[in-house]
Amino acid sequence: MEQVFFFYFALVIAAASVLVVALRNPIYSALALLIMFFHVAGLYVTLHAEFLAAVQIIVYAGAILVLYLFVVMLLNLRQDDRYHRQWPMAGIVGATLVIEAIILTVMKGWTAPVVAAGTETTVGATTNAGAIGDVLYSTYLFPFEVASLILLVAMIGAIMLAKKDIVEVNSEG
Amino acid sequence: MTELSLRLAVTFAQILAEMSIVMITVATLTYFERKVLGWMQDRMGPMEVGPYGLLQPVADGIKLFFKEDIVPAGANKAMFALAPMLTMVVAMIGFAVIPFGPNITLDIYGITIKPFVVADINIGVLYILAIASIGAYGIILGGWASNSKYSLLGGLRAAAQVISYELNVGLALVGVLMLAGTLSLVQITEAQSGGFWHWFIWGGRPDGFFPIHTQIFAFVVFIISAVAETNRIPFDLPEAESELVAGFFTEYSGMRFAFFVSAEYANMTLVSCVASALFLGGWNAPYPGTILEYIGLEQLAWVEHIVWFAAKVYFFLFLFIWIRATLPRLRYDQLMRFGWKVMLPIALANIIITSITLYFFPR
Numbered sequence: 001m002e003q004v005f006f007f008y009f010a011l012v013i014a015a016a017s018v019l020v021v022a023l024r025n026p027i028y029s030a031l032a033l034l035i036m037f038f039h040v041a042g043l044y045v046t047l048h049a050e051f052l053a054a055v056q057i058i059v060y061a062g063a064i065l066v067l068y069l070f071v072v073m074l075l076n077l078r079q080d081d082r083y084h085r086q087w088p089m090a091g092i093v094g095a096t097l098v099i100e101a102i103i104l105t106v107m108k109g110w111t112a113p114v115v116a117a118g119t120e121t122t123v124g125a126t127t128n129a130g131a132i133g134d135v136l137y138s139t140y141l142f143p144f145e146v147a148s149l150i151l152l153v154a155m156i157g158a159i160m161l162a163k164k165d166i167v168e169v170n171s172e173g
Numbered sequence: 174m175t176e177l178s179l180r181l182a183v184t185f186a187q188i189l190a191e192m193s194i195v196m197i198t199v200a201t202l203t204y205f206e207r208k209v210l211g212w213m214q215d216r217m218g219p220m221e222v223g224p225y226g227l228l229q230p231v232a233d234g235i236k237l238f239f240k241e242d243i244v245p246a247g248a249n250k251a252m253f254a255l256a257p258m259l260t261m262v263v264a265m266i267g268f269a270v271i272p273f274g275p276n277i278t279l280d281i282y283g284i285t286i287k288p289f290v291v292a293d294i295n296i297g298v299l300y301i302l303a304i305a306s307i308g309a310y311g312i313i314l315g316g317w318a319s320n321s322k323y324s325l326l327g328g329l330r331a332a333a334q335v336i337s338y339e340l341n342v343g344l345a346l347v348g349v350l351m352l353a354g355t356l357s358l359v360q361i362t363e364a365q366s367g368g369f370w371h372w373f374i375w376g377g378r379p380d381g382f383f384p385i386h387t388q389i390f391a392f393v394v395f396i397i398s399a400v401a402e403t404n405r406i407p408f409d410l411p412e413a414e415s416e417l418v419a420g421f422f423t424e425y426s427g428m429r430f431a432f433f434v435s436a437e438y439a440n441m442t443l444v445s446c447v448a449s450a451l452f453l454g455g456w457n458a459p460y461p462g463t464i465l466e467y468i469g470l471e472q473l474a475w476v477e478h479i480v481w482f483a484a485k486v487y488f489f490l491f492l493f494i495w496i497r498a499t500l501p502r503l504r505y506d507q508l509m510r511f512g513w514k515v516m517l518p519i520a521l522a523n524i525i526i527t528s529i530t531l532y533f534f535p536r
Binding site for chain 2: 027034050051053054055057058061062063066067069070073074127128129
């Protein structure tokens with residue numbers, strides 16, 4: 001049963017990801033991305049990571065992609081302008097990735113990776129959200145704080161960039 | 174395999190029952206809103222169809238069903254058809270985690286079901302927030318696909334508004350989540366049993382009535398932000414008649430229009446359910462236990478619980494209509510300033526104060 005769901009989600013994720021870059025209309029691309037986010041969330045649910053699944057939808061589908069749609073609609077991109085002679089570069093990157101995947105598959109074979117004893121962290125909390133909270137605010141407290149600082153800096157930077165024009169206009173007038 | 178099919182059958186029956194209840198509530202609300210608005214404005218409201226106009230929702234439904242379905246020239250047909258469906262589906266699936274009645278379990282042929290909640294998942298609150306954030310897509314796509322400037326402006330306004338106020342809804346709930354220590358709506362409601370002083374709006378400690386953990390500020394922020402998120406007056410900028418004709422659904426007619434309107438009422442019902450479950454104790458009566466239990470009818474106690482839940486939900490629905498009848502519409506910049514500079518700081522301060530009081534006076 002779980003295998004069926006996994007292959008369904010994996011297939012849709014792969015197909016939707018291809019559609020995101022292949023579709024001509026940017027609105028359709030954004031919707032394909034939405035479908036992909038939902039199936040990634042579904043994949044998390046099959047792994048019993050419900051908290052991650054919900055956060056995936058709230059953050060990516062609910063906030064970031066809405067902003068993308070916003071921008072796409074406001075700019076009203078011409079559909080033909082999306083492909084500027086990027087094919088050679090895309091070909092090089094794609095070929096490299098395919099070769100890398102083949103080499104890795106051949107070298108490692110198809111066997112599942114063996115989990116070394118003692119690398120799994122056992123947490124006492126019963127729910128997924130509790131487990132993430134326990135680990136995030138104890139073991140990974142420092143990376144968590146660093147990440148929030150980086151976000152704060154980015155936020156202040158964005159405000160400064162957006163406010164620059166207003167300040168100049170005010171000083172002139 | 175029989176267990177699986179039985180489970181599926183039970184779940185489908187629950188979903189069907191829940192959707193029927195929601196659709197009946199929506200139909201009632203269309204009548205209720207017009208009547209209450211009528212009384213508040215000193216007029217009768219619908220009176221012609223049936224006694225006291227009681228059959229008005231039926232007449233409206235039949236009318237909308239037989240209306241011509243117009244797709245404007247130059248509209249994106251696929252997106253134009255998808256938007257109302259998306260809005261409606263998103264409005265309906267949120268009810269899956271709402272506990273309508275007490276947390277009792279029934280055993281039917283070896284499988285355990287909870288009759289009053291379709292899915293008691295341990296991330297219920299996050300699920301509601303996720304569903305609410307998806308609701309913006311139907312509005313944006315409907316506005317964009319109509320190929321009309323009023324619709325597009327309405328859709329863009331809706332997107333900005335929903336993103337801004339969704340943040341306040343989420344932050345207002347954090348205090349409650351800290352008090353309950355769980356994300357499941359069933360367990361949050363259970364944590365508030367035993368009298369109205371245990372409801373999270375007061376937040377009294379279990380050992381006595383001393384409301385140190387009061388969430389009343391979060392409650393006010395939640396209610397105001399919920400009104401804004403459901404695009405109701407005074408925050409109905411996406412569909413402001415005086416500026417945008419009818420906003421994002423200007424070009425819609427017939428059943429597609431009905432879908433948008435029903436989704437708005439279903440969303441109102443959903444936020445009312447969430448507000449009752451999180452702040453007003455959900456199915457719990459304002460006194461400890463239930464009256465039916467005291468007079469020896471333990472088996473029927475669930476009736477009283479459901480009546481209390483419905484009463485709380487309808488109180489909030491009445492509040493929505495009351496606000497609509499009372500307040501004028503905000504200007505767009507006022508709306509944004511209010512959301513970011515008034516609601517957000519209150520919600521953040523509430524989180525800090527609640528965590529401090531919880532640290533010194535743990536529950």
